[in-house]
Amino acid sequence: MPGASDRLCVVLVGVRNPLNIGAAARAMSNFGFLRLRLVNPYHIAFREARSAVGAASLLADAEEFQSVADAVADCTLVVGTTAVRHRELQHPLRRLQYGARLIRKELATGRVALMFGPEKTGLSNHDLSYCDWLMNIPTREQHISMNLGQAVAVCLYELARDAKRATPAKKPAKKEKLEKRATAGEVERISDGLLEALHRSGYVKPIAAASTEERVRRLLRRMNLSSRDAELWLGMLRQILWKLRTAEDARQ
Amino acid sequence: MPGASDRLCVVLVGVRNPLNIGAAARAMSNFGFLRLRLVNPYHIAFREARSAVGAASLLADAEEFQSVADAVADCTLVVGTTAVRHRELQHPLRRLQYGARLIRKELATGRVALMFGPEKTGLSNHDLSYCDWLMNIPTREQHISMNLGQAVAVCLYELARDAKRATPAKKPAKKEKLEKRATAGEVERISDGLLEALHRSGYVKPIAAASTEERVRRLLRRMNLSSRDAELWLGMLRQILWKLRTAEDARQ
Numbered sequence: 001m002p003g004a005s006d007r008l009c010v011v012l013v014g015v016r017n018p019l020n021i022g023a024a025a026r027a028m029s030n031f032g033f034l035r036l037r038l039v040n041p042y043h044i045a046f047r048e049a050r051s052a053v054g055a056a057s058l059l060a061d062a063e064e065f066q067s068v069a070d071a072v073a074d075c076t077l078v079v080g081t082t083a084v085r086h087r088e089l090q091h092p093l094r095r096l097q098y099g100a101r102l103i104r105k106e107l108a109t110g111r112v113a114l115m116f117g118p119e120k121t122g123l124s125n126h127d128l129s130y131c132d133w134l135m136n137i138p139t140r141e142q143h144i145s146m147n148l149g150q151a152v153a154v155c156l157y158e159l160a161r162d163a164k165r166a167t168p169a170k171k172p173a174k175k176e177k178l179e180k181r182a183t184a185g186e187v188e189r190i191s192d193g194l195l196e197a198l199h200r201s202g203y204v205k206p207i208a209a210a211s212t213e214e215r216v217r218r219l220l221r222r223m224n225l226s227s228r229d230a231e232l233w234l235g236m237l238r239q240i241l242w243k244l245r246t247a248e249d250a251r252q
Numbered sequence: 253m254p255g256a257s258d259r260l261c262v263v264l265v266g267v268r269n270p271l272n273i274g275a276a277a278r279a280m281s282n283f284g285f286l287r288l289r290l291v292n293p294y295h296i297a298f299r300e301a302r303s304a305v306g307a308a309s310l311l312a313d314a315e316e317f318q319s320v321a322d323a324v325a326d327c328t329l330v331v332g333t334t335a336v337r338h339r340e341l342q343h344p345l346r347r348l349q350y351g352a353r354l355i356r357k358e359l360a361t362g363r364v365a366l367m368f369g370p371e372k373t374g375l376s377n378h379d380l381s382y383c384d385w386l387m388n389i390p391t392r393e394q395h396i397s398m399n400l401g402q403a404v405a406v407c408l409y410e411l412a413r414d415a416k417r418a419t420p421a422k423k424p425a426k427k428e429k430l431e432k433r434a435t436a437g438e439v440e441r442i443s444d445g446l447l448e449a450l451h452r453s454g455y456v457k458p459i460a461a462a463s464t465e466e467r468v469r470r471l472l473r474r475m476n477l478s479s480r481d482a483e484l485w486l487g488m489l490r491q492i493l494w495k496l497r498t499a500e501d502a503r504q
Contacts, residue, residue, distance in 0.1 A: 026399050032392040054395050097413065139282040143306050146282050147275055153402035154409045161349065201495030203488055219484055223475045232471055236455055240492065243453030247499030
């Protein structure tokens with residue numbers, strides 16, 4: 001969706017830890033959302049964060065605002081993130097999976113603000129009052145509060161997750177699928193080699209030879225070998241057989 | 253899915269930054285995956301990490317290992333995470349969304365290791381040789397490398413995401429589906445036996461020993477052995493090895 005990801009703004013409100021700003025920026029860069037807005041950042045934190053791995057230009061382009069109102073003014077949808085579940089929320093609360101779908105829909109034509117609050121307290125009621133609805137990441141009851149950088153990463157991952165599905169998808173059929181399977185003849189040669197090794201080493205009791213042969217053949221078929229792996233096996237067996245044969249010759 | 257999340261181990265290999273260990277632990281606690289394993293952690297980092305917000309007991313219970321082999325020995329599926337896409341990977345590479353589905357399926361009956369590598373370098377080829385397949389998080393081409401704590405959070409979010417929907421899973425009808433997979437420890441024993449046979453028969457050139465070891469390990473993991481077949485292989489190898497050893501003794 002060209003341009004759509006450019007219409008999402010990640011808004012960090014009152015974030016104190018430079019590492020968190022950096023981590024948020026890095027996740028944004030990873031998932032292709034490049035518009036960062038900061039409301040009342042602690043300036044030292046902001047400056048330090050600029051060293052975030054691989055996200056320097058994103059941070060250089062980040063916009064600063066004095067208030068949430070200003071930061072979201074041009075957005076058609078404002079979504080606040082929260083860990084809280086049972087507090088009396090004044091807003092509809094949506095799970096990330098569903099919320100992301102609504103956000104993607106809006107991004108087709110509008111501009112969306114995705115807001116994250118300060119580390120300790122989260123978004124205040126005042127901040128929330130700018131939101132159309134709230135979104136949470138489903139976490140374990142016993143430990144609902146996520147690290148800020150990780151929460152940003154998970155939200156953006158979900159937002160990008162199905163966007164890709166819209167595009168024509170994978171063109172190179174997976175390498176593994178292209179891998180040619182071994183022919184029955186190749187497998188049979190491995191089977192022969194292995195059986196000879198087993199005979200020479202006394203694994204096969206003459207009385208049970210036929211059933212061993214079948215067991216070995218079934219075993220090899222279950223392995224579902226590729227042609228390349230079959231070759232590898234044949235090479236190894238050839239060498240082991242050579243050794244077993246010369247050992248016997250030496251004895252005689 | 254009761255118990256299933258308890259069968260996932262997050263394995264951090266050689267992680268240096270205490271903040272990253274703490275962040276990983278916190279995300280694990282958020283999403284209800286409580287088993288953390290550390291391979292060669294830097295001890296100061298580990299100790300400092302124990303202060304991770306809300307995840308103290310998880311970190312106190314974390315297990316330490318000297319090698320990847322030990323850390324994944326009891327797992328029936330080993331998945332490595334990587335940012336790399338275009339390097340010549342020796343493994344199938346799956347996108348998180350699809351990979352998570354496979355992991356959830358395996359968790360219904362087996363134990364899964366989800367491995368993350370050191371911050372700068374990611375998992376080494378040696379680490380990867382223990383993996384059944386690799387998984388990546390779809391990120392922007394221009395910035396594919398994620399922060400470790402965020403990558404852990406996103407992976408676990410995806411794993412927990414559809415868990416509820418996945419639960420009603422119908423019983424596997426076919427008997428073959430019930431077949432227990434071999435643990436990484438069992439596969440490693442086969443790998444050891446096969447390598448010894450290859451050494452003794454001169455297949456392994458000393459100069460290429462390490463890469464052969466990795467190739468053999470990957471080969472065996474691709475075979476996707478059941479526990480029963482693993483036993484069969486071990487029995488056969490034992491016998492072949494016995495023969496190779498006695499042949500050598502006879503010469504001396």
